[in-house]
Each structure stands twice: as C-alpha cells, then as structure tokens.
C-alpha cells in the first residue's frame with residue numbers, strides 16, 4: 318500500500334507490523350533479498366555417506382539436489398532442467414551417477430554438468446550452445462559439524478564468519494567429539510500452514526512461551542517448560558540466538574547439593590559431577606577435553622546451551638526428555654523452508670553421536686519421536702500456534718496490528734549473579750536473567766538488514 322518496508326518495523330517502540338508475516342509482496346522480496354543470500358542448512362553429510370548419494374531439498378522456493386562426488390566433495394545443484402525447466406530429479410533420495418530429465422531426456426552428472434541428450438545435438442536445430450551453458454546452476458557449499466549449508470550469494474562471507482560468535486556455543490552441542498554426529502535416519506518433513514518467520518523468530522530466543530504453551534511437558538516431568546529453561550543467559554550474535562541454562566536453577570535444584578559441592582572443581586570435573594551434556598556416555602564425555610577449549614568447557618559446565626535459532630530459518634535443540642524408559646537425550650536441528658507466504662515445510666533432523674552404543678541410539682530415536690516428532694509433545698503445540706498468528710495477519714485489523722518486543726534487557730548488561738569468575742568466555746551480546754525479547758528483536762533487525770539490501774555491511778552485527 319505504499320508504506321516503505323523500513324517503516325513496518327518501529328525501532329523506537331520495538332514493534333513489528335503483523336502484516337510482515339504474510340504480505341505476498343514481502344514474501345516475494347524475501348525470496349529475492351534474503352533466501353537468495355543467506356547460508357541455510359540443507360542436509361547432514363551422513364545422509365549421503367557414499368559417492369553419488371543424493372537428497373532433494375529446497376533453498377527458499379528453489380528445488381536443489383545435494384550430491385556427493387567420488388572424491389567425497391558435496392555439491393548443491395539447482396534441480397531445474399536448463400532445457401525447459403522440468404525437475405531433473407523427482408525422487409527424495411537415492412544414488413545416481415547421472416540425473417536424466419523425465420521431460421526430454423537430457424542428462425546431468427552429480428555436479429550439474431550437461432552430459433548428453435537422447436538425440437545428437439547436431440540434429441537438434443539450433444541447440445548448439447556450449448555444454449557449459451547447459452549445466453545446472455551450482456550453489457556455494459560449506460559444512461559445519463557435518464551440516465551442509467549452501468548459498469547462492471557469491472559475496473556472502475564464509476560460513477564460519479556467517480555463524481560468527483554463536484559457533485562457540487553451537488560446538489557444545491554439535492561439534493564436541495572426534496567422531497561427530499550422524500543422523501538417526503532421514504529427517505521428518507511436514508508442512509505447516511503458517512509463515513516461516515513464526516518459527517524463525519521464535520527459535521531465536523522465545524523461552525518465554527515454554528512455560529505456558531508447553532506446560533503439559535512439565536506436568537509429565539519433562540525439562541522443556543520448568544523454570545530451568547527460563548533462567549540463564551540469552552546469547553545473540555548476527556541475528557542468531559541461543560539460550561544458556563543456569564544450571565543452579567530449575568530441575569537441577571533437585572540436585573542442589575551436588576551442584577553446590579561441585580562449584581570448586583575444575584570445569585571438566587564439575588561437568589562430569591553435575592550432569593553430562595545430553596547424548597554422551599561418561600566414556601564419550603572424555604572426548605570433550607580434546608575437542609573443546611577450556612573456555613567452552615567452563616561454559617558447558619555452568620551454562621549449557623539448549624534451544625536456539627540460526628538466522629533466518631533454522632532451529633537447534635539439545636536437551637533431556639522423559640520417555641517411558643526414563644530420561645533420554647534429544648539432539649535435533651530444524652529448518653523452516655518457506656513454501657509461500659502462509660506455508661512452510663518443517664524439516665527435522667534427529668542426530669546422535671556416531672560412537673554411541675546402539676541401545677543409546679535406539680533410546681534417543683524414541684525420545685526424539687516422542688518429543689519433537691510429528692505426533693510428539695513439543696512441536697505439535699507450536700504447530701497449533703503458528704497458523705493462528707499467520708491467519709491473524711490477514712484480517713483488516715490484523716494488518717494494522719503490531720507484535721511487541723518491549724521486554725528488553727538492553728545491551729551489554731553486567732552478568733551480575735550469573736557469572737562471577739572474571740570475564741565471560743563466550744562472545745556475542747549477552748542478556749542475563751529471565752529470558753526476554755532481546756534475541757528475537759535482534760533477529761528482526763537482521764531481517765531488516767537483508768530486506769533493505771544491506772546484509773554484509775559493518776553495522777550488520779546484531
């Protein structure tokens with residue numbers, strides 16, 4: 318309606334126009350200015366362990382194939398035939414040396430190179446372009462902890478820089494042992510009739526909702542919604558957000574004596590005494606000492622990370638969950654792939670340490686399905702909420718409404734009472750105390766940078 322995009326986020330009042338959720342024009346701009354540029358996760362490399370394995374995924378609305386070459390390298394190629402635009406790969410996953418387009422039969426190798434057509438090209442009047450011109454487009458690919466990220470943007474900074482200071486904390490969940498993680502089967506995928514930003518901004522920092530929306534989990538004895546997930550330090554960097562849990566509060570209060578007794582121990586001994594990170598046996602935990610820095614272990618011992626979000630459309634989980642067989646760990650990574658202004662696909666990877674014993678893996682699979690699966694306890698709560706937010710943004714009044722991010726701790730608060738051992742070893746903006754809106758507000762500021770076309774500038778480090 319002519320309102321400049323920049324005016325739909327009120328920097329003074331910390332409010333965001335509800336219409337940003339589903340306006341079709343905004344969605345079109347997101348494809349062109351955001352999903353064309355960000356690094357986003359498409360797969361975990363253990364999904365395609367062998368040469369010529371592949372999975373079909375999407376970057377924004379663009380279908381892509383994630384493939385592995387004979388030399389082990391990973392490619393992401395546009396799954397759109399250079400002839401007339403048919404998808405050359407119609408399966409979800411498999412092993413192929415060549416993809417043959419089902420429309421007229423052109424073939425492409427796993428790197429997207431044009432390999433031939435059913436009729437000699439000389440006989441195809443006019444189709445004399447160089448083979449290179451007929452190749453499928455390739456995205457830039459980099460990996461972190463086995464996760465395959467891709468971007469179309471040649472100017473995007475390297476993935477490590479894109480992750481920035483949040484990587485220090487991600488390592489504590491996803492890159493903490495020599496052998497690393499593997500997937501517990503293919504990711505669960507389901508479509509939710511909601512805008513992708515509902516889960517996107519939520520995962521950046523909304524610990525607040527767990528105490529109400531996920532209350533049933535607490536009543537079942539779970540960890541997600543008791544106050545252990547409410548207090549700690551919210552970390553925010555480059556639009557990414559992560560909550561560090563204060564181990565002295567919440568469910569650890571039942572273990573108070575051990576926690577207090579452990580305070581004088583060296584970091585790793587303290588970690589081992591109080592509670593190992595989810596998903597590790599005592600033997601595997603020894604590997605932490607080789608893989609993580611002393612500073613990382615110090616943070617892990619007192620403020621383990623749990624739930625977080627990577628800008629713009631990824632979520633991370635690492636926590637214990639109650640099952641009929643007892644507490645079990647869930648390690649999960651989500652991607653919220655846009656399908657339109659009011660629909661996204663939830664792609665949900667469950668992971669486990671490669672070196673874990675088989676019964677440990679089986680238990681984690683059960684826990685993941687019970688907790689975060691399509692019929693589980695957690696995401697099903699959210700899957701009711703996000704569509705209602707989305708619908709609200711379409712009405713006459715809804716389009717004129719705003720969503721509020723006024724519960725801000727503010728920049729660079731001292732960690733008084735939360736870290737009393739000199740300077741906090743982790744980076745990023747740190748917001749101590751009860752979880753608030755800072756990380757989510759920073760997420761919107763980062764979104765704004767992309768939408769105004771200035772994502773890689775010097776001021777883009779929220």
Ligand code: FES
Pocket residue numbers: 398399400401402403418419420421422423
């Ligand atoms: Fe693929 Fe024609 S569209 S061969």
